[in-house]
Amino acid sequence: MKEIKIGLIGFGNIGTGVVNALNRNGELIEKRIGAKLLLKRIADVDTKRKRNADYDPSILTADADAILADPEIQIIIELVGGLEPARTFVEKALRAGKHVVTANKAMLANFGADLWQVAAQHNVALLFEASVGGGIPIIRALELGLTANRLLSVYGIVNGTCNYILTNMAEEHKAFDTVLAEAQAHGYAEPDPTFDIEGYDTAHKTAILASLAFQQDVRYADVYVEGITRIKPVDIEYARELGYTIKLLGIAKCDPRDGRVEVRVHPTLVGNSSLLAHVSGVYNGIMTVGDLVGRSMFYGRGAGPEPTASAVLSDVMAAAEAIAAGRSVSEHRLRIEPGQRHLKPIEELETAYYIRLVAEDRPGVMAKIGTVLGEHDISIGSMIQRGRHDSGRAEIIIVTHTAREKNLQAAITEIAKLPTTFEKPFVLRVEEEL
Amino acid sequence: MKEIKIGLIGFGNIGTGVVNALNRNGELIEKRIGAKLLLKRIADVDTKRKRNADYDPSILTADADAILADPEIQIIIELVGGLEPARTFVEKALRAGKHVVTANKAMLANFGADLWQVAAQHNVALLFEASVGGGIPIIRALELGLTANRLLSVYGIVNGTCNYILTNMAEEHKAFDTVLAEAQAHGYAEPDPTFDIEGYDTAHKTAILASLAFQQDVRYADVYVEGITRIKPVDIEYARELGYTIKLLGIAKCDPRDGRVEVRVHPTLVGNSSLLAHVSGVYNGIMTVGDLVGRSMFYGRGAGPEPTASAVLSDVMAAAEAIAAGRSVSEHRLRIEPGQRHLKPIEELETAYYIRLVAEDRPGVMAKIGTVLGEHDISIGSMIQRGRHDSGRAEIIIVTHTAREKNLQAAITEIAKLPTTFEKPFVLRVEEEL
Secondary structure (H helix, E strand, O other): OEEEEEEEEOOOHHHHHHHHHHHHHHHHHHHHHOEEEEEEEEEOOOOOOOOOOOOOHHHEEOOHHHHHOOOOEEEEEEOOOOOOOHHHHHHHHHHOOOEEEEOOHHHHHHHHHHHHHHHHHOOOOEEOHHHOOOOOOHHHHHHHHOOOOOEEEEEEEOOHHHHHHHHHHHHHOOOHHHHHHHHHHHOOOOOOOHHHHOOHHHHHHHHHHHHHHHOOOOOHHHOEEOOOOOOOHHHHHHHHHOOEEEEEEEEEEEOOOOOOEEEEEEEEEEEOOOHHHHOOOOEEEEEEEEOOOEEEEEEEEOOOHHHHHHHHHHHHHHHHHHHHHOOOOOOOOOOOOOOOOOEOOHHHOEEEEEEEEEEEOOOOHHHHHHHHHHHOOOOEEEEEEEEEOOOOEEEEEEEEOOEEHHHHHHHHHHHHHOOOEEEEEEEEEEEOOO | OEEEEEEEEOOOHHHHHHHHHHHHHHHHHHHHHOEEEEEEEEEOOOOOOOOOOOOOHHHEEOOHHHHHOOOOEEEEEEOOOOOOOHHHHHHHHHHOOOEEEEOOHHHHHHHHHHHHHHHHHOOOOEEOHHHOOOOOOHHHHHHHHOOOOOEEEEEEEOOHHHHHHHHHHHHHOOOHHHHHHHHHHHOOOOOOOHHHHOOHHHHHHHHHHHHHHHOOOOOHHHOEEOOOOOOOHHHHHHHHHOOEEEEEEEEEEEOOOOOOEEEEEEEEEEEOOOHHHHOOOOEEEEEEEEOOOEEEEEEEEOOOHHHHHHHHHHHHHHHHHHHHHOOOOOOOOOOOOOOOOOEOOHHHOEEEEEEEEEEEOOOOHHHHHHHHHHHOOOOEEEEEEEEEOOOOEEEEEEEEOOEEHHHHHHHHHHHHHOOOEEEEEEEEEEEOOO
């Protein structure tokens, strides 16, 4: 049986998970691909820390370049994360004719198309199942399973931290800050949670999904992003009353008329009849709509060492199988030409909106707000008005019918300036047909 | 660009869907696989009926053997369905060195391992993404996406007709017969619905899922099957009251201690916290549990010409891509040796149970039932007792803790014989941890 030698760069939490998974399921993997996998070397800046894994310490080095230069190593697993030096490592590996398996969404969302091109030029594969949705095989679904479809949209919950926070706010009726602190205590949120709660992580993943789904070079900088930090328990309550659940969604749609792609990340009111509304806790769920297959959803654990190892090893197996058979890897089929993208700006978005505002609680106020909305071509779908006891103020919740983002923003600015309105109205987007 | 010639056998509803899909997305498919697909010939016993598709009538023949003997044709799509002559066609095609793509779950659930072996011997592929879950790429998930995992279970809703009926019974509070008649009127159920409502279709699909998940030769005859015809609206109501939804599930589990596989199809009470409880209408949802990845779910349209065409064409593309590259097909990786299976009989099942019975409404009756259950090592988890007004009878609903099937059946037989019990108690199985 052929032995395929692997190099691992990045021996943190996820790297440790991969080593453990390889130890645990090595025999089964061997049987399935008809080749033996040997982890020959591991590189990490920290060669001292004891990892909770069974490995030969002599294979650990601080010198990633030594691994990249080892002609015996045919597959590199990159788990360094971040842009540099990860990008340089990956490019070097590809140029040296090695297959690369990565979980690095930031790198792919910024340089994916460039790196995939380098890989193609060197007749090797840059595989990335672990970069989106952890253990959910969403990349293979887009590349292989749904590949006969013209995809119209892909959207979903791809950040477990945010979903944990929103689920807990809803179930425990707690404030954002309280739940965030609890999530940090449980290890579901980082000490610095910015990257997750501001939506940046979701934006990286959404850019990758959009690139594959529509075969356009969509990058992180192309994604409109809003995080979840401004959501209050009342929003969750009102949403529930109106039949919605609030989720942080990454949304990518391709207009079949002109091929333009909209890519956005923001907290979204999802109708409770959608399966996405029932994706709870740290789980991820990704919906796709294809012209033949219609709606599909892929659900599972979106993070953690073991689910990520599941995805990483599925890629390693694909590469190893191809090497053993003396052929090229067939798992990354969708070619994306660098620079080729056709985007739709957020101002042109058409969707429904949720508006929460505080206004004077007296006759005529609501009529005035309705007039402003009407003047901007926005019609009201449903409304809740609650007097705040004895304050002379009322909280007003409006869900609009489909409107234009540009008009909505103009209307909100105008409403904020009304002498009868207090605070700037808070706006969330609503997806009626998910 | 290389042109790959295809033969289609079976030109019914699904065949027509495939032809239409190929016409619609041919250009996109061509770009994705770098090869041109040409549907060279179609065989069907009915060459007269006008199909709602754009095709050259001169390629249609009643002689399937002519297509199987055509050396130019490298891929056969088998959409005849049923056991024979489909099985013979497929075997001939494989022996002639052609790749075969099929949606035929009955054939695979009866002869799959034999046919996959024939395919391997002739260095061709027998692909079957369309056989389970329609357009849901569940086969690729098992073969490729989750392939680094030792799978522990796979279970789900794989029959849209049953799910439509159960969903409508629950939502509209209607009886089984009423909803079945409506489903037939809408075309969601066949004129003879036996195959669906008795669970046979689900059993075929579950056998295929079990075979792949555990790499054992699990066949249709190995599956324990109960259909949905005896479910009454009261069961659905009581289940709801207790926090469950009733779904027809195909369930396959592999005991990690001894490798024994249980495969069963029956209506099941699913806790509402499970995503499966929210898979409604004609949609399918398949859960998997892997040792690394944990729980995943795959959701989508499980039937219909377009979703099925989506799956069929994904397989055709895989085969065509391999032909164009002069390599073998890598999509069917999991080898299943004919005859190799290690089954766990239904009597040894351990699960929770829902019991509905009618008994005399007087003191001591419930105690007697509890005693019988206790004597068979069955403890009660929750209970509802409702007096039927003025009849002197009470309806009693019991949900047990985990018990042994054998004990449960013995207890039920004994309870049915009690002078205070009317009718044979009705039993459903409960899955607490889905």
